[in-house]
Amino acid sequence: MNLTLTEKFYRSFYKIRRVEEEIIRIYPTDKIKSPVHLSIGQEAVSVGVCQALSSQDVVFGSYRGHAMYLAKGADLKKMIAELYGKKTGCAKGKGGSMHLSAVEKGVMVTSAIVGTTIPVSVGYAYGLKLKKLSACAVSFFGDGAVDEGVFHESMNFAALKKLPILFICENNRYAIHSHQLKRQRYDNIWERVKGYGIFSERIEDGDVFKIYDFAKKYIAKIRKKECGPIFLECLTCRWKEHVGPNDDFHLGYRSKEEVDIWKKKDELIRLRSLLSSKKAERIEKEVEGEVEKAFAYAEKSEFPGEEELLTDLFFEKKQ
Ligand SMILES: Cc1ncc(C[n+]2csc(CCOP(=O)(O)OP(=O)(O)O)c2C)c(N)n1
Ligand SMILES: [Mg+2]
Numbered sequence: 001m002n003l004t005l006t007e008k009f010y011r012s013f014y015k016i017r018r019v020e021e022e023i024i025r026i027y028p029t030d031k032i033k034s035p036v037h038l039s040i041g042q043e044a045v046s047v048g049v050c051q052a053l054s055s056q057d058v059v060f061g062s063y064r065g066h067a068m069y070l071a072k073g074a075d076l077k078k079m080i081a082e083l084y085g086k087k088t089g090c091a092k093g094k095g096g097s098m099h100l101s102a103v104e105k106g107v108m109v110t111s112a113i114v115g116t117t118i119p120v121s122v123g124y125a126y127g128l129k130l131k132k133l134s135a136c137a138v139s140f141f142g143d144g145a146v147d148e149g150v151f152h153e154s155m156n157f158a159a160l161k162k163l164p165i166l167f168i169c170e171n172n173r174y175a176i177h178s179h180q181l182k183r184q185r186y187d188n189i190w191e192r193v194k195g196y197g198i199f200s201e202r203i204e205d206g207d208v209f210k211i212y213d214f215a216k217k218y219i220a221k222i223r224k225k226e227c228g229p230i231f232l233e234c235l236t237c238r239w240k241e242h243v244g245p246n247d248d249f250h251l252g253y254r255s256k257e258e259v260d261i262w263k264k265k266d267e268l269i270r271l272r273s274l275l276s277s278k279k280a281e282r283i284e285k286e287v288e289g290e291v292e293k294a295f296a297y298a299e300k301s302e303f304p305g306e307e308e309l310l311t312d313l314f315f316e317k318k319q
Contacts, residue, residue, distance in 0.1 A: 042172060
C-alpha cells in the first residue's frame with residue numbers, strides 16, 4: 001500500500017498504541033514475563049524521528065523502547081514473543097521488554113541501565129565517521145539520563161569529534177517519581193547542551209510533524225557532513241506508571257490534571273482527523289490483524305530450554 005506521510009505517521013502511531021493497549025490488557029494474566037515501561041503518551045517522538053530515518057541509520061534507546069523499536073520497523077512478533085519470554089523473541093526470551101533489539105532493522109540496543117546506551121551510540125557514530133559512512137546514529141534517552149556523568153562525557157566527545165549523531169531527549173519530566181526540578185537546577189536541558197558545542201533545540205508540544213521536520217532536516221545535514229552532532233529535547237508525557245500497566249495518581253508525585261493536558265491533545269486523534277474515515281479504517285484493520293497475529297505467535301511459541309542458559313554469553317566454554 002502506498003501511504004502518504006500522514007498515513008505513515010498514523011499507521012506507526014496506531015500500531016504502537018494498540019500494541020501497548022494489548023500489553024495492558026494481557027499483563028494481569030502473568031503471560032508477559034518481564035516488567036513493562038510503556039511508551040503510551042510518548043509515541044510522537046519515536047514516530048516523528050524514525051520516519052525521517054533510512055534503513056542505514058541506527059537507533060539506540062532505553063528500557064522504555066517499545067515505540068522506538070516499532071517505529072523503526074522492527075518485527076512485532078519477535079517483540080511480543082520477547083515479552084512473553086519465548087525462544088522466538090528478539091533476544092530468545094532472555095532480555096524481555098527492556099532489552100529489545102533488531103540489528104537487521106537498525107535497532108541496535110536498548111538497556112535497563114539509565115544512560116548506558118548513550119556512550120554506545122557515540123561509539124557507533126565514531127565508527128561511522130572513521131569508516132567514512134554516511135549513515136547516522138540516533139540516541140534516545142530520558143531526562144533522567146541527563147543526570148548521569150556518562151551523558152556529559154558523551155556530549156563532550158561527540159562534539160569534539162563532530163560525530164554523525166542525533167540525540168533525542170524524551171523529557172517526560174520524571175525519573176521514576178522525581179520531577180526534573182527536584183534533580184536539576186533549571187528546566188534547560190537543551191540549552192545546557194549548547195555549552196558543549198552542540199546545536200540544540202526543543203519542541204514543547206509533542207507535534208509529530210515538527211519532530212519529523214526537525215529530524216529530517218538535520219539528519220540530511222549530518223549525512224552530508226554539514227554539521228556535527230545535533231540535539232533535540234522533546235517535551236512529552238508518560239500516561240501510565242513508571243513501570244507497569246496502571247495509572248499511578250494515588251502516589252501523589254504528579255497530578256491527574258497535568259497528564260490530562262497531554263491526553264486532551266493526543267496526537268493519535270489529531271492524525272486520525274487528518275485522514276478520511278475510509279483510509280483510517282483500512283489502516284486500523286490491517287494493524288489489528290498484525291497485533292492479533294503477534295500475540296497468537298507469542299502464545300504458541302515455546303519457552304527456551306535449559307540448554308539456552310549458558311549460550312549467548314561473552315565466554316562460551318568449549319565442549
Ligand atoms: C544507572 C541507573 N541508575 C538508576 C536506575 C534506576 N532507574 C530506573 S529508571 C530510572 C529513571 C530514569 O528516568 P528517565 O531517564 O527520565 O526515563 P523515563 O523512565 O522517564 O523514560 C531510574 C533512576 C537505573 N536503572 N540505572
Ligand atoms: Mg523521564
